[in-house]
Amino acid sequence: MKITLHNCISVTTDGAPTMVGREQGVIARLKKDMPSMLAFQCFIHLTVLCGKLNDHFQQLLCKAMKMISFLRSRSALRHRNLRKFLKESDTTSEDLPTYNNIRWLSKRNVLPRLWSIRQELTLFLNTCTSLIARQFPEMMSPSKDMSDLAFLVDICGHLNGLNLKLQGKNKTIIDTLPAV
Template structure:
């Protein structure tokens, strides 16, 4: 596809040096020709970086992952024995999940599975004759188990946010409010972890069962405060679009002289004309504003400035989910069983996999005069 670069209004990257390099990066080169172009670091990537562990929690995570690898990956025989053991005792799950640092949801899911069968796994490790199994016995201490329960809960909340940010049709209008909402949730988490722990059910259940264990609220409070700071720092670049998003989502409720005036990203939009359009829109009976509203011919005719701003904002993708999913489709298509697949066929199959439209099979069939016949 030959798309002119001057029509590019924003670029979303995964933050690699090749894309964000100061001198030779892709963003730097593009901005030489398009100074007004916006550049974002993928929101999904940034939420993962915000939840990056360090110090004691990182050490605990490494121990947990080493335990999983010891049981599941280092010995096929030990892995088969574990699965048979979990099946015989009717455990909640019959296997552990392998941790992969690249996959976005893997950390929380692996921890949750490990916690669900922790007692069964401890019994299994006690029966192992390998000397390496003894290094995991120290994880059975109350302090480590309490911290692990906290990680299960907080990683679960981060996973919920991650799932909300994924999807083909998720633009910055959908994703940024979800991040802002999670930032507000962190304020509730900070108060809750020092009180009833309603948002930390795993940690609360463990502390209720272990009467001798006192809650280490200082460490957990510090972790959540640091998480708040990370979200505040990493998503500060999106603050300039907050009022513009509110304007596009509910223009009938926006003030003509609101804060959006100073945050207007498009120089081609006439502020005075847009203010008058907002005043005219308030006198109509329009209740819901959706994406299709800005694509209608009537909207372009009656509210040209608002329609231009709306179309611009709905084309801004703040995540690289579509690109990441395209790589996954390609890996599934280009398997070892398709070694003779040509480049043209791969492009066609990838386009079909990424496209959401349903082909008209009847028309395709009728356009062929003769099909393959048996010999």
């Protein structure tokens, strides 16, 4: 763009240490030449930080993902049986998506589906003969954990919706401010 650095009045970063480091970060180096420069952290990345879970919700999510892994990944036969069971149950879903811990947005797909077929999953898990399967129906029974899981479904959906509204080509802060 051929803009000289002295015409730059602010910088927005993702908060990575290489960007915001006190001594060697890009911002520190820029401020040596231009002390009045303002530095901001991108609010899309701040919303991801808002999505970090406390220990209780992290454990609850971990239990749910272990159950999904048990149903989908540990046995191809069990996964086929689950899909057949869901198809016969006339649910809106015929399968559970897998959860990828690396992609934060995959919670958007997994949690609502898990919540929508929780009763069918409980019935299916009760038919499983595996010892591991016996721990999951207890988790899916009405309890504080289930209301917390419902909250987790809602908050992850909200944060994902916000994240999608904030992204896009040629969007400015003025365009995205109403969403925040």
